Amino acid sequence: MxxxxxxxxxxxxxxxxxxxxxxxxxxxxxxxxxxxxxxxxxxxxxxxxxxxxxxxxxxxxxxxxxxxxxxxxxxxxxxxxxxxxxxxxxxxxxxxxxxxxxxxxxxxxxxxxxxxxxxxxxxxxxxxxxxxxxxxxxxxxxxxxxxxxxxxxxxxxxxxxxxxxxxxxxxxxxxxxxxxxxxxxxxxxxxxxxxxxxxIDHSMINTDRAKPSPLFDSSKFNVLYSGNIGAKQDWDFFVDFVSACQEMNHVQIYLIGEGAKRKEVVESLKQFQNCKYYPPVRYEELNDLLCNADLHVLFQKNAVVDTVMPSKILGMMASAKPSIVTGNEYSEVRHNLEISEGGFYFHQDTKLHEIMGVLKNLIENPEQSTIMGDKARKFVIEKYxxxxxxxxxxxxxxxx
Missing domain, CATH: 3.40.50.2000 (Glycogen Phosphorylase B;)
Known part of the structure; x- marks a missing residue:
């Protein structure tokens, strides 16, 4: 043809x-x-x-x-x-x-x-x-x-x-x-x-192939957002999350990406020592980045339902690490996370303290993170x- x-x-x-x-x-x-x-x-x-x-x-x-x-x-x-x-x-x-x-x-x-x-x-x-x-x-x-x-x-x-x-x-x-x-x-x-x-090319995003990422501090619990820094994400909530994590000295947050909101968001984060910004990594380095995070986060605006399905979700899940995602109640992302049991999804009037509770629980129970991550990876390999x-x-x- x-x-x-x-x-x-x-x-x-x-x-x-x-x-x-x-x-x-x-x-x-x-x-x-x-x-x-x-x-x-x-x-x-x-x-x-x-x-x-x-x-x-x-x-x-x-x-x-x-x-x-x-x-x-x-x-x-x-x-x-x-x-x-x-x-x-x-x-x-x-x-x-x-x-x-x-x-x-x-x-x-x-x-x-x-x-x-x-x-x-x-x-x-x-x-x-x-x-x-x-x-x-x-x-x-x-x-x-x-x-x-x-x-x-x-x-x-x-x-x-x-x-x-x-x-x-x-x-x-x-x-x-x-x-x-x-x-x-x-x-x-x-x-x-x-x-x-x-x-998802699960041969490319594969924990067995991942090498340590030079961006992360191996002595800390590394929380990652990697992707487009645009209008669909709830950056006010992200900043509040970073602020709330300041009291947890063992938690380091990373914002990696580019997009229309990048300058504005990075400027608002300069006051925090527990959050670092880096430009996008090359595709060849993505596996090392995603698989070395301890937790992925994606905070979406509640107004966005399914006009777009964030492709980054597949990479997050394939990395065999749990995710915390916020967004609309009827989002397909919620369905995928709940069916797979590979992460946490919050919708509507999400309270920051709920997410902080989940974060603390994952830090204190690393075996739970491992189980959730494995389920997430298994799900995307079978479906996507x-x-x-x-x-x-x-x-x-x-x-x-």
């Missing part, structure tokens, strides 16, 4: 959507001809990577048998809602030229965000034939309104949701990464839908291994 993938995020971005779009393309390329239309890499720093910044507006490269057509899009230093909209439009304009570099197509897979990329996919289908598959990694407009990035008033929300609806109804197939998001997709379109979750998820997806598109 000739497969075209349109994804704003792609290699060498090695976290979030870029990681999964790359993995999908390279897996399919083992059997099919795969071409990718992508943006110039910029995430999570919100700054075009130096090695690509020197290139022209358009560039082409081949990586692991995948041919990649790129356009150097506008990238806002501060990703406001309007800035993101402008970035989407600029990417669309440049990528419109790139779609004519596709000569044959049997199926075009559009990864959302960007929503506007679905129009590009529809044009590929129109000009080159084949079918259109829209895969939703993030309901970007819903997430923007739920997290307060933009207000759900005025003409703009009406326009963007109409565009979203129009494109969903032009697709032959749609898919998304969690059951909650699948339900949301059900409310938006009548097209045929598939469950296509993110996956890269082999089973991508093999099933390949079968689905071949039979579509």
């Amino acid at each position: 000739n497969i075209t993938i349109i994804s704003n995020h792609y290699y060498p971005e090695d976290s979030g959507i870029g990681l999964y779009s790359t993995g999908m393309a390279e897996f399919l390329a083992k059997k099919h001809i795969v071409k990718v239309i992508a943006a110039t890499p910029y995430y999570p720093q919100w700054k075009i990577y130096p090695e690509y910044d020197k290139k022209g507006l358009f560039s082409t490269e081949i990586v692991n048998d995948v041919e990649i057509f790129r356009f150097k899009q506008f990238t806002p230093a501060i990703p406001t809602f309007k800035g993101r909209i402008f970035q989407m439009i600029h990417f669309f304009i440049g990528s419109f030229i790139n779609i004519f570099k596709i000569k044959k197509n049997d199926i075009v897979i559009v990864v959302m965000p960007f929503t506007i990329s679905a129009i590009l996919g529809w044009l590929v289908k129109t000009f080159r034939g084949g079918k259109l598959w829209i895969h939703v990694q993030d309901f970007e407009f819903d997430a923007a309104f739920e997290t307060g990035i933009s207000k759900k008033i005025g003409i703009l929300p009406s326009v963007v949701f109409k565009i979203e609806l129009f494109m969903f109804n032009r697709a032959d197939f749609t898919s998304t990464i969690s059951n909650g998001m699948l339900n949301k997709l059900e409310s938006k379109t009548n097209t045929k839908k598939y469950f296509f979750p993110n996956w 291994s890269i082999e089973s998820v991508l093999s099933q997806f390949q079968k689905d598109i071949e039979n579509s």
